[in-house]
Amino acid sequence: MPETIEQHAAYDSKIEGNIIFTKVDTAINWMRKNSLWPMPMGLACCAIELMGTGASRFDIARFGAEVMRFSPRQSDVMIVAGTVTYKMALAVKRVWDQMPGPKWCIAMGACASSGGMYRSYAVLQGIDNLIPVDVYVSGCPPRPEALLEGLMKLQDKIAKSQSAVAHFNSEKSA
Amino acid sequence: MNTVLSILRDRFAGAILDHVEFRGEQTVIVEKAKARDILRYCRDELGFDYLIDVSSLDHLGSEPRWEMVYELYALGNGARHHLRLKYSFPEGEKADSVSEIWPTAGWHEREVYDMMGIEFEGLADHRRILMWEGYPYFPLRKDFPLAGRPSEMPEVAFTNRAPLAGGPFVTSPTAATTVHREPRSREMD
Numbered sequence: 001m002p003e004t005i006e007q008h009a010a011y012d013s014k015i016e017g018n019i020i021f022t023k024v025d026t027a028i029n030w031m032r033k034n035s036l037w038p039m040p041m042g043l044a045c046c047a048i049e050l051m052g053t054g055a056s057r058f059d060i061a062r063f064g065a066e067v068m069r070f071s072p073r074q075s076d077v078m079i080v081a082g083t084v085t086y087k088m089a090l091a092v093k094r095v096w097d098q099m100p101g102p103k104w105c106i107a108m109g110a111c112a113s114s115g116g117m118y119r120s121y122a123v124l125q126g127i128d129n130l131i132p133v134d135v136y137v138s139g140c141p142p143r144p145e146a147l148l149e150g151l152m153k154l155q156d157k158i159a160k161s162q163s164a165v166a167h168f169n170s171e172k173s174a
Numbered sequence: 175m176n177t178v179l180s181i182l183r184d185r186f187a188g189a190i191l192d193h194v195e196f197r198g199e200q201t202v203i204v205e206k207a208k209a210r211d212i213l214r215y216c217r218d219e220l221g222f223d224y225l226i227d228v229s230s231l232d233h234l235g236s237e238p239r240w241e242m243v244y245e246l247y248a249l250g251n252g253a254r255h256h257l258r259l260k261y262s263f264p265e266g267e268k269a270d271s272v273s274e275i276w277p278t279a280g281w282h283e284r285e286v287y288d289m290m291g292i293e294f295e296g297l298a299d300h301r302r303i304l305m306w307e308g309y310p311y312f313p314l315r316k317d318f319p320l321a322g323r324p325s326e327m328p329e330v331a332f333t334n335r336a337p338l339a340g341g342p343f344v345t346s347p348t349a350a351t352t353v354h355r356e357p358r359s360r361e362m363d
Contacts, residue, residue, distance in 0.1 A: 123336070
């Protein structure tokens, strides 16, 4: 019977090359930011650009966000693309409330950000009246490059967040 | 086309109040009491089988306040005839529904009701079509402010006044120069 030797993974010369040391936050954030499943809240013409962003020419898959989920339960980031009317507003809010955390929101285009040119009785003057927005993308509608830039800004934001601390704090309060 | 007008004149002598022709477009202004009969006659006898649109006008400040507009079109037998029919009536009266003549009128009339608050006699499904049930205003009336009014229906919907920041951007189509015709912010209310 061979003698059993207590081995630590980090000192195992056979697998040493496969070990990476990092911070929990960095690892979690890296996983989160490169696999953002969008909830496409396409409400007007911006949705067409959103579709263009998802298609082959612009290819949102390069940023790990190609999995458009039409179920809020499976989504990470809500892309509000288009004019939010008051009639639609509470439905958008309900879909947002159904998304599990951590979740983010991109307000795509002038209408979703501020009501745009619709200074009117029928249009909510910015989706940030109802849900917290992480990134505003300007344009009417924004080009796909602009949306991708917004997505990269969101990735930067996620990379800087303190995920583990937030998690333990939420455990403590719960 | 003028044969249509002369047929209508013969058939409904007193009810045809006026007639306007503009670049080949025929507009007939009729009496409200006879409007539904005339519209039914237009479809059954004159072949106007297609109701393009039903809309309404708000002449706030002059009497009568409301005006209904019907856009008719004849598609049968290769004919391409357009006819516009209008009638006016004061506030407090109901318009006559033509949804039994053209079923498509139902949605148009619901829109007129929703935006203008004109009610229809004989409209089977008399609900709002764009705004939600319970919204207290009729937003295309002239006395409704452009920015909207706040309203609140818990769990259903809400509205707020829109910030106009210097007034709405409006064009002045009759201004002398292009610079002045372009959209500019103007103080309103």
